[in-house]
Amino acid sequence: MVETSSVAKDFPYFESLPNSLFQDNRARFIKNVKAKLGESLAPNGVALFKGYTEILKYNSDCPYPFVQEGNFYYLFGVNLPDCYGIIDFKNEEATLFIPKLENIYKIWMTVPTVEFCEKRFDIKTRYIEDLPSYLAEKSPEKIYINSGINTDSGVANLLPEEKHYLGYGLDKDSIYNILADTRVYKSEAEIDALRWATVITVEGHVQFMRKCKPGMRESQIETLFKSYCEYNYYCDRISPYIAICGCGNGAATLHYNDNDKILKDGETILCDLAHAVHHYTSDITSSFPVNGKFTQKQREIYEIVLKASREVQSIMKPGASWVDMHLLAERIILTGLRDLGLVSGDIEEMIEGRVGYIFMPHGLGHLIGVEVHEVGGYLEGITPERRQGPGLKNLRTARVLDNGITITVEPGLYFRDFLLDGEFGDDLKIDIKYLNREKIREYQQEISGVRIEDVVLVTQDGIENFSSGLPRTVEEIEACMRGEEWRK
Amino acid sequence: MVETSSVAKDFPYFESLPNSLFQDNRARFIKNVKAKLGESLAPNGVALFKGYTEILKYNSDCPYPFVQEGNFYYLFGVNLPDCYGIIDFKNEEATLFIPKLENIYKIWMTVPTVEFCEKRFDIKTRYIEDLPSYLAEKSPEKIYINSGINTDSGVANLLPEEKHYLGYGLDKDSIYNILADTRVYKSEAEIDALRWATVITVEGHVQFMRKCKPGMRESQIETLFKSYCEYNYYCDRISPYIAICGCGNGAATLHYNDNDKILKDGETILCDLAHAVHHYTSDITSSFPVNGKFTQKQREIYEIVLKASREVQSIMKPGASWVDMHLLAERIILTGLRDLGLVSGDIEEMIEGRVGYIFMPHGLGHLIGVEVHEVGGYLEGITPERRQGPGLKNLRTARVLDNGITITVEPGLYFRDFLLDGEFGDDLKIDIKYLNREKIREYQQEISGVRIEDVVLVTQDGIENFSSGLPRTVEEIEACMRGEEWRK
Structure with missing residues (x-):
């Protein structure tokens, strides 16, 4: 650290x-x-x-x-x-x-x-x-x-x-x-600003992870983060986006920002908040148990998302299609859920049928820079067109990765009743026969939503993860929350 | 406390x-x-x-x-x-x-x-x-x-x-x-909300007064205040108005909110910032030396403003005209300056000639409630009309005070070169012959702006000052900044 x-x-x-x-x-x-x-x-x-x-x-x-x-x-x-x-x-x-x-x-x-x-x-x-x-x-x-x-x-x-x-x-x-x-496409100077924004954001996340405990309010997590960053690195009066601090069910609402619940022992929390360095912004999400100790089921779900994050990042490089990365994340998530018995059936068939959307109803990530959702995701004559179908059409870009692009990688896994029950609305059809609703309900009691979000730079032969300073494995998070050194 | x-x-x-x-x-x-x-x-x-x-x-x-x-x-x-x-x-x-x-x-x-x-x-x-x-x-x-x-x-x-x-x-x-x-006209329930907003704001001011020291940034004062209030009493993500933390010359810019200077030993700072309780907002200004100890000249100027504040508050009650209160504050300020030799001449003549505007180019205060500048200042057929002339036309209301009205009382005294030099612009004429420019310059080296702002409720026979918990005299401020109990 x-x-x-x-x-x-x-x-x-x-x-x-x-x-x-x-x-x-x-x-x-x-x-x-x-x-x-x-x-x-x-x-x-x-x-x-x-x-x-x-x-x-x-x-x-x-x-x-x-x-x-x-x-x-x-x-x-x-x-x-x-x-x-x-x-x-x-x-x-x-x-x-x-x-x-x-x-x-x-x-x-x-x-x-x-x-x-x-x-x-x-x-x-x-x-x-x-x-x-x-x-x-x-x-x-x-x-x-x-x-x-x-x-x-x-x-x-x-x-x-x-x-x-x-x-x-x-x-x-x-x-x-x-x-x-x-x-x-970011210059070296822009990359430096984004790197600093993320290093600061990482420090802010560590602050609230160390101070988090049951009985606090979600808004206090937000304040701990903002006050740390602003006291030390004041760059603007307005956060680049509204802080998302959702414990319990709130973790499954993607842009939840009510931040008015009391953290309960046994719950997990999803914290998506970032600092910017004079407009150049980070965008980081941490998910962790509010009492500092994962239950077995919480660990299992969390580790599926972490695996998706790590595998995507390990193969990102110039030439890789962002749509393919999204599909890879879905594949890992569905496979993980199948291994735990939460879904059953053929993975490719599920992906084809867009079942992955039920668990991750957002795109894998977005360009980032002067704005948290940086422009340039879809440009006629320059980028691939927006794909159709649930999840794919939610991707904020369908670009092929290239050297100098900064992008977030944010696989997530959420249990939302209305999605699990197939109540998507009239214009959306996804077959829910693959879901083992009872088994999901068991897990849902302990964990409702996980997102693991990093900001990465695509380099000549891979990526640089600006947020690598965060505790990310279960062991690292638990050590950090105990106040211990978590880095190997 | x-x-x-x-x-x-x-x-x-x-x-x-x-x-x-x-x-x-x-x-x-x-x-x-x-x-x-x-x-x-x-x-x-x-x-x-x-x-x-x-x-x-x-x-x-x-x-x-x-x-x-x-x-x-x-x-x-x-x-x-x-x-x-x-x-x-x-x-x-x-x-x-x-x-x-x-x-x-x-x-x-x-x-x-x-x-x-x-x-x-x-x-x-x-x-x-x-x-x-x-x-x-x-x-x-x-x-x-x-x-x-x-x-x-x-x-x-x-x-x-x-x-x-x-x-x-x-x-x-x-x-x-x-x-x-x-x-x-505020109900008992509204008054309670406004009283709480001010009690919280007072606590926040005490926080930064106790932590203030040369070498800090103005923005850190802002963060100390906001984080204290939001951590303890989260009510909204947006402050009711943008924090004004101006040290040195910045104290003389009324809505200064750059908040990017380093506090220097020997300077004073003007801090105008407040918390709201679900829209019902306070609005408080404290002025104090950043090192915790007034110089003789700083004390002299500060005490003129404090006198204006106290005398106005002592005679506020239903029936008193807000315009008269403004003129009273001007009278006290000009008299104080004359006693120190910063202006010379007949006070009433100066008031008539709007010389007071040079030193206090804003109105004495404003209605307050759901908004920091509460509506209702001027209503055709209901309130007195806006007065003309520098300072008087800046008053946000010309109302006659009444039971149940909440209003700020915020006399100020500022040294701004362009005003002292008579560069008001083409449509404004004020005679600067009363000013002793050299003597003012001496004081200006040590103190540029003072505002003392309270939120008060007009009651049946006087007022209740919601912000009476603040250290306001020179002795109280110095004791508070030393970390001592300042209340008698």
């Missing part, structure tokens, strides 16, 4: 990530645009981006903590509201445009100036009021707008105000996919 | 506030509607309210933690997204309408059912799909819609979808002000 104090002391990113990281992001984006668009790229074209705005809680005057839009942050590294950014493809230069606020705003907030931003972000900066004259002078043949739909949420991203590009040639179709694809 | 452990043990609102609190809110709202509208109230009228929806971070699939809209929460006590609510003025009954989600959502989240909500919220509940038939059966002469503008943010509130009320008589003008005015 890395000593907590030394991790905090050596942490290089208290203030921010280096500006060079974002300069490099822009350079790779420009390179990809040129490679992809080729001759069709307007000779004097520029891309115009809009940053995010402050969001008020309903109509009150209290905002949510500001979170910059992912693409804008990726390209400019600027975490201020209401900015614009331009990338000039010809001279490969970027310009940041910030709102000009009157003196009187200084009463209430830190007002950024052009001078401050130029120094802080190492980027040419102007006020937004200068945007028209900037464009008029540049007179671009075409303005490229980053217009697209997030394939996870189905929501379109915020476009620049029309007045800013009216009168110029416009292209809303070309750059979104190229930018999303650029984001999928 | 209340012992931490005993506070947590006795805290009655871990799960939620009692349903009776919201039933009582509705009853008072109905009573006020009947009193105010009288004969013009449609004999079979109902009010239709829309609850808030989940807000995604830009176009990703990660939401901000859900926060219910203030009016909806006040009336129904329901913290679920995408609900509707109806209040029937004739039979004085309320009905909650919740979205009906297919089984498949259970995979991802806790899906509320009608049965669950009826029991949990003690309110008649139906699915939203039943809203048309409910209204058809009821056949109201008029549907009242809660349409209005928040006087702090200037933002309109979210209205029900048109399809839900199309075909019925509509009234968008009558109930918003009545509801806002109802919210201003």
Whole structure:
């Protein structure tokens, strides 16, 4: 285990990530645009981006903590509201445009100036009021707008105000996919940020595993994690995603975030929560008994998921299909359940019939980076298409793995009554004849849900698991929870 | 000081506030509607309210933690997204309408059912799909819609979808002000919630005062506060407002929330942060030296603000004008500064010329309740109109105080160069001839901003200060920061 104090002391990113990281992001984006668009790229074209705005809680005057839009942050590294950014493809230069606020705003907030931003972000900066004259002078043949739909949420991203590009040639179709694809492949600097985010997250998980005991509230696990990470490595006010701390039945609800139950002796808990280093985020899940000691049945179920995790990771490398990895995890889970007598029948037949979905109704993992569900999972003309069928259509990407991709590996095994009873809804048919419902019920009394989630980098010949510092085997977890050294 | 452990043990609102609190809110709202509208109230009228929806971070699939809209929460006590609510003025009954989600959502989240909500919220509940038939059966002469503008943010509130009320008589003008005015007067149950929110907040402030020392980051003060409150009294994932922890110059920026500086020996810090008990929120500011010991100049400035706070509170009672209280605070501050030689001249002339604004460019306080800046500050036909002139126009209410109102009292004294230099902007003229700039500069080296903020309830013959448990005098603060008992 890395000593907590030394991790905090050596942490290089208290203030921010280096500006060079974002300069490099822009350079790779420009390179990809040129490679992809080729001759069709307007000779004097520029891309115009809009940053995010402050969001008020309903109509009150209290905002949510500001979170910059992912693409804008990726390209400019600027975490201020209401900015614009331009990338000039010809001279490969970027310009940041910030709102000009009157003196009187200084009463209430830190007002950024052009001078401050130029120094802080190492980027040419102007006020937004200068945007028209900037464009008029540049007179671009075409303005490229980053217009697209997030394939996870189905929501379109915020476009620049029309007045800013009216009168110029416009292209809303070309750059979104190229930018999303650029984001999928991580630079060394980005990898370092993601590695730190995960090392910090691992430390946070160890904190609550060591302090966990029956009688606590799920929310206290969340607080232990967040306060540890924020006290030592404050990077943002908003967690990259809402903490999932589900004991007992709650562990089987994938995005459970009520976090209001009392931990009971004999239960297990599923804790899916992570820290981010200035947007670059981790995403880790640990599953363990709240009293620190697995029962026999808990161990059996847990070890099936651990086996799925380890086997998938052992064969991940460039060229491997993510869909195949998902199917491999299903195969290991169904085989494990059959060995315990919870299901019966032919494994391949079950996979074909999508029975695996009943026990793992989510995809094996997702791309990760500036956002926890990183863009680029499905891009027309770039990635394989979304597969059909329960479970497969839930995969957030069907990509073939490649060097430099970061992705989560998160096999899970859950017992949900309505799924076990075949109540999927009208549009879904899965045969439940393979399930030994009584036997499952026996196990379900002791354990409802297990997920083991790591963040890994695909390397030239395999992977690097950023979260390898976590106690993962039954023996490691029990030693960690006893307060002992768990590493061999 | 209340012992931490005993506070947590006795805290009655871990799960939620009692349903009776919201039933009582509705009853008072109905009573006020009947009193105010009288004969013009449609004999079979109902009010239709829309609850808030989940807000995604830009176009990703990660939401901000859900926060219910203030009016909806006040009336129904329901913290679920995408609900509707109806209040029937004739039979004085309320009905909650919740979205009906297919089984498949259970995979991802806790899906509320009608049965669950009826029991949990003690309110008649139906699915939203039943809203048309409910209204058809009821056949109201008029549907009242809660349409209005928040006087702090200037933002309109979210209205029900048109399809839900199309075909019925509509009234968008009558109930918003009545509801806002109802919210201003607190019931005993609401007062109890606000008192608890403040007691918890006081404990949190004591935590960081005791742990504060040079070399820490401002953000660590924020984390100490939040983690203490959330670990012991988890009520929500989002703070009622963004923490302000400003040391040195940061203390003079009113809504400073960068919180990224290192605390330096010899500086003071201004900490404005609070906890809420299921929406009912506190709002407290403490100002103190980061090393635990006031310098002579720091003490002098601090004690001027403390005097303003105490004198205002000593004469607050029903009938007192909030504008007069603001002017009293200005008078004490300007007099204190004159006694120290930082300003020279006639105090009344300075007040007339709005010189007080230079040192306290915000209002003396604001209504507080379900929201930190509670609605009802300015309501046409109900409250006095907003006053003009710097400082006075910044007041969030010009109300005359009344029994049952909760309000913050937060005099402040800040040294901001651009204000001291008279750079207010074109539309503002204040004569700076009264300022002794050199003398102010001397003080400014040691202290830039002080705010002392309490939450008080106006009672029949005075006030109850909910935050009286805080160390407030120089001696109390220094004792508290030494870890000693500070109470007499």
